Amino acid sequence: MSAFPYEGQFEIHRTLPEEGTDQHSVLEMLTIMSTTENRVWESGQCSGTMYCGDHDHYDFLNEAFAKFSYVNTLQRDMCPSATKFEAEIIAMTLDLMNASALEGSVPGGLVTSGGSGSIAHAMLAYREMNSSTTQRPNVIKPETAHPAFDKACHLFGIELRVAPVDPLTTQVDLDWVKSNIDANTVALIGSAGNYGYGTLDPITELGAIALEHEIGLHVDGCLGGFILPFGRELGYDIEPFDFAVPGVTTISADTHKYGYALKGTSVLCFADQSLRNSQYFYRTDWSGGKYCSPGMDGSRSGGLLAATWAAMVHLGRSGYRRYAKEIFATSAAMQDAVRSHDSLRIMGKPSFLFSFTSDEFDIYHVNDFLQTKGWRLNGEQYPNAIHMAVTRPQTQPGTVERFTEDLADAVSYAKEHRGEKPKSGAIYGGVDGGPNDEADAFIKMFMAAMMDQQSSIPV
């Protein structure tokens, strides 16, 4: 077990201190920790996770957050601003998702705590909407769709049917989807784009199937929702994926990813408010008073709504388009670097996020070498692959050149070490060797290291 974070540098608190520490000293410790950790991504070598990476922007959002950080958005009589922020965040996102193309329905939305939250609320809505007609509802997701769907189905007792994807295009097998729909299927799922490969499922075709069977279609735009529309405007070859596609009934789009807001918000868009309303929770006969909440959360910070609203209103379409232009161009240049090596193969038709593998050697040798140069790409499995979600930090001058050079050396390293066991593995997905006892044990150890390190703190 590694040392407890910052052990030896800062005091470890096992109990609530009797006397508090002065504000200045607390802030000094926080500054040291955040400055140290920021260095990991500021170089532009870290895939995804820091979408804006601009400290001026973060300072602006933090200022917006601070003005409402202590406000509970449940108490709307005290904070009408929360209604303004939430309504406008939803309206702007619906507009971006082309809700004006919908006919005969009244679109609506929900601001949730993140991508997993939006996905969970969508699954809950499909279950509730169909509760009188299905015993145990099922949904069909492409294998590549995010595990947040598996989690939501696990939590809500929905059966999850996992459709295979084409190994070359990485897109969902439509025939499989068609032949696995039955009377209890309440929704299909497609990603735009998926976490692993940044590829889009054929949303138009999925929409047609959904319409034919009179079931829902959720498009997971958690990652792509706030960047793909601008990529399309810029002329990149991106298939339609929003409400302009007939049959699309919900879309998740994360403001805390390419929406460049603070961590903690996402928008779930509904083609029709009735679907959203089906998952509202009311308790009218509780002794504590009549209770209702629009989603699973109870109290929420008004600060997150204010900061999300501030990011959107401040950047505007031109700001998002400008960032998208830089990100798409950087991603294309990095993909060119990958394509310049015959031994590397890009998975499917990627976008701002690209993933690559090798048919000649284990790609984790490439990852091992890149790690020594400060790169932090994300690892995948079946097949082993690594991906780079290009965000604004990569658009800094010199990053593409550094990637190109380091990748060339990494390929040479991988060729030299072909046949040996690489040091790195698919962290997000598991460990090499597949879903066996060893992988389960590894995941349990990983969770314990993250959550239970207090037990390792010296008394």
Ligand SMILES: Cc1ncc(COP(=O)(O)O)c(C=O)c1O
């Ligand atoms: C495509 C996709 N969907 C859903 C999620 C889950 O989002 P979150 O981590 O905000 O819960 C992610 C996260 O990376 C994602 O890439």
